[in-house]
Amino acid sequence: MDILDVIFWLFYIVLIYFSVCLVLIFVENIDKKQKKAKFSKWPSVSVIIPAHNEEENISQTIESVLNLDYPKNKLEVIVVNDGSTDRTGDVIKKFKKKGVIIINQENKGKGAALNTGLKRCKGEFVACLDADSVVEPSTLKEMIVHFTDKNIAAVTPLMKVKNPESMLQKIQWLEYIFYFFVKKLLGAINSINITPGPFSIYRKKALLKVGGFDEKSIVEDQEIAYRLQKYHYKIVQSEDGSVFTNAPKSFKELYKQRSRWFRGTMITLYKYKYMMFNKNYGDFGIYQLPSITFGLISIPFVLLFFVVYTLLSMIDSLRQWYLVNFSINFNALTIENLKANIVNYFFSIDYGKIFVMIAFFSISFLFMKKAHDITKDRIKLGSLIPMFLFFFVYYIILSFIWLGSLIELLIGRRRKW
Secondary structure, X not given: OOHHHHXXXXXXXXXXXXXXXXXXXHHHHOOOOXXXXXXXXXXXXXXXXXXXXXXXXXHHHHHHHHOOXXXXXHEEEEEEEEOOOOOHHHHHHOOHHHOOEEEEEOOOOHHHHHHHHHHHOOOOEEEEOOOOXXXXXXXXXXXXXXXXXXXXXXXXXXXXXXXXXXXXXXXXXXXXXXXXXXXXXXXXOOOOOOOOOOOEEEEHHHHHHOOOOOOXXXXXXXXXXXXXXXXXXXXXXXXXXXXXXXXXXXXXXXXXXXXXXXXXXXHHHHHOHHHOOOHHHHHHHHHHHHHHHHHHXXXXXXXXXXHHXXXXXXXXXXXXXXHOOOOOOHHHOOHHHHHHHXXXXXXXXOHHHHHHHHHHHHHHHHHHHHHHHHHOOOOOHHHXXXXXXXXXXXXXXXXXXXXXHHHHHHHOOOOOO
């Protein structure tokens, strides 16, 4: 066994450990339904929409909030125009007569825009909505009822890709659905590590107590989740209440988005490193943070395995074909030779590695199927190609993006919004 095999097995042993833990959480909670009670009267909610250069999307976003099936006297809508240089300011003016509060400020970043809205809002609960996202009319009522549990500080939405058209967006649709289910499982052990920008709802008292959003963070929605976990607040993933958000159409847009996410994750992990393996922070410290860290550390090995087991293997096969001038000696293709080649092929297969990979992808497909069941989305024939690409190609692409993100982090390149 060479060093690469040792690395492979160490990698997959840890991977299977984290996967089996999720399966055990799944089995333990398979029959449990989310507890929802009803308020005697609907609480007041403030929706904060931070916007920077969103002239194409902001109108649809505000309209979706105004169309929420929620008592209008209990709903406050605040749009914070964070130094937009396009027509965002002109577009949002027309909503002032509909009762929308508009705040214009110099460009300070998304975290600062959210804090500006937080200082102004009057609601008992605060919903934050990205300016490129829309909510369904029933979403707020379906999510807010979780807060009848006084221990819950935040509820995250069922997030989906808005109008997926390109193959890349269809893959991301599956990604969002898949990770919705993973977050649901993590919620069962109070280990959710991100409250997404598209319509996560917070208990205002809890948000103020932990100090509001980090204005220096490039992933303020992730950083605030870590901070809520630090103060032992509970975060829940809602099974109901959909929000639709724009997803990158091109690889250039995907790189820009995921590069910020990756770098922000690394910075946030380092900031809260003292919570790692710390039993004082429950499963979040013992399981979730090590899991996230392993996910980041494993990316170079994913690239290594891809290069060695796929690229180099293909290059070697092409080289051998080139040496024989891409010709096939059909006269040598006898039944005996064919049988011998088949026997040699099956004896050369590393069945241990194949078993591990089949086990991992079986667990992943099980989660994907359950996610579709909960969200009432059917796995259609047209989903098979995006699903294949999601499981077998997409993570290779994300691994290369991670590599670029690491380089950007090391050279100190900054991104905003």
